[in-house]
Amino acid sequence: MKIIFYDAKQYDIDSFEKQRKNYPDIESIYLEADLTEDTARLAEGCEGVCAFVSSTITGSVLRRLHEHGVKLLLMRCAGYNNVDIKAADKYGITVLRVPGYSPEAVAEHAMALALAVTRRIHKGYIKVRENNFSLNGLMGLDFHGKTAGIIGTGRIGAAMCRICHGFGMRVIAYDVYQNPDLDFVKYYPLSEVLRESDLISLHCPLTESSYHLINTETISLMKENVVFVNTSRGALVNTEDLIKGIRSRKFHGVGLDVYEEETENVFENRQEDILESSVTARLLSFPNVIVTSHQGFFTEEALAAISRTTLENACAFERGRIIKENQVK
Known part of the structure; x- marks a missing residue:
């Protein structure tokens, strides 16, 4: 499974790469750019995209992702008020999150x-x-x-x-x-x-x-x-x-x-x-x-939990076994 990570900072990359050793079936691409209607095209060929709480994922963004074959939106955070859930459902995109990282x-x-x-x-x-x-x-x-x-x-x-x-x-x-x-x-x-x-x-x-x-x-x-x-x-x-x-x-x-x-x-x-x-x-x-700059989540333990749960969400989706408590409906 190929996943593209938007708005990836170096600490995101380090944390995900450390955890990804335990998930060899996942291929990751990291982008500095945030997920927008324009950058959605970069997800071409990827089954999943990963975004953070600072991204604004509107219906038009989800439509573009759908056009490029994206089936899964992974939120590496607990909140999802920045995601148009009705549009995600309309375009057949499953949204999974990390409800309890730390x-x-x-x-x-x-x-x-x-x-x-x-x-x-x-x-x-x-x-x-x-x-x-x-x-x-x-x-x-x-x-x-x-x-x-x-x-x-x-x-x-x-x-x-x-x-x-x-x-x-x-x-x-x-x-x-x-x-x-x-x-x-x-x-x-x-x-x-x-x-x-x-x-x-x-x-x-x-x-x-x-x-x-x-x-x-x-x-x-x-x-x-x-x-x-x-x-x-x-x-x-x-x-x-x-x-x-x-x-x-x-x-x-x-x-x-x-x-x-x-x-x-x-x-x-x-x-x-x-x-x-x-x-x-x-x-x-x-x-x-x-x-402070939205740093409440920013500890080594929390980042490790976010990375691990996000990758587990991706693997479960790939195998057709969605972790229900992590699914956004």
Whole structure:
């Protein structure tokens, strides 16, 4: 089976090639270019293509892939809101993903962001590098004894619940489906979680109903001086409303690994560019905000799991035995 990997960085190539030794029936081609309507033609002769969460896979892209004989779309990530699933079904393209590569990787990054903004680590680091050892502007908060509100308690959200519990926090959560493994977590309606939490962390998928879940109305329900973290999907948050909340001093700190309008920035070096998005520039201007570049998944263990599961998905498809839990419908 021949698979073409779009938007492949060197770390992707290294990780997949290390795992591919165990999958000799798979031939791989790596491209720096992202998957678009124009680059879809490069998949000619390949049964499968592999893309990442930063790709926008529209109906027209899928139509082009279908025209070139592609039968399988492998998403080397958990999310698939960037894929037109109805179009994939129309063109007979099976979409498989990696639903649980390393929940701890993302959850640990979420807590790292929460700790960093809470204790002003980003500001302290810069000050000390300039030989400024004063504590002005570095006042933090304790998490121990406080309430953590986790929105979404799937694999990643559950891992975040356990981390917060380990910090000695009271953990409450909102989810359509309650996780029976989290016996220390109390579930409440979303409004109650927002009202009671000192730390709010998003771990839910992006759907029509969750789009802009965090907005002026829901922000108004939150406690004053709350810590807010999003490592899930940027569009869960109305960024303009978030900025208004930051300006009104609603938040002690905000940590974002994802944000709206990140498409042009994520995984790219833009040091020499003037950022077109004023929203991004405004987020970066606030002293109590930390933005990272969608790196929550980026650990050695997670990359190995992503590579292994993606290749297993490909092999199973080739043998006519699709791994159902990995299939996107």
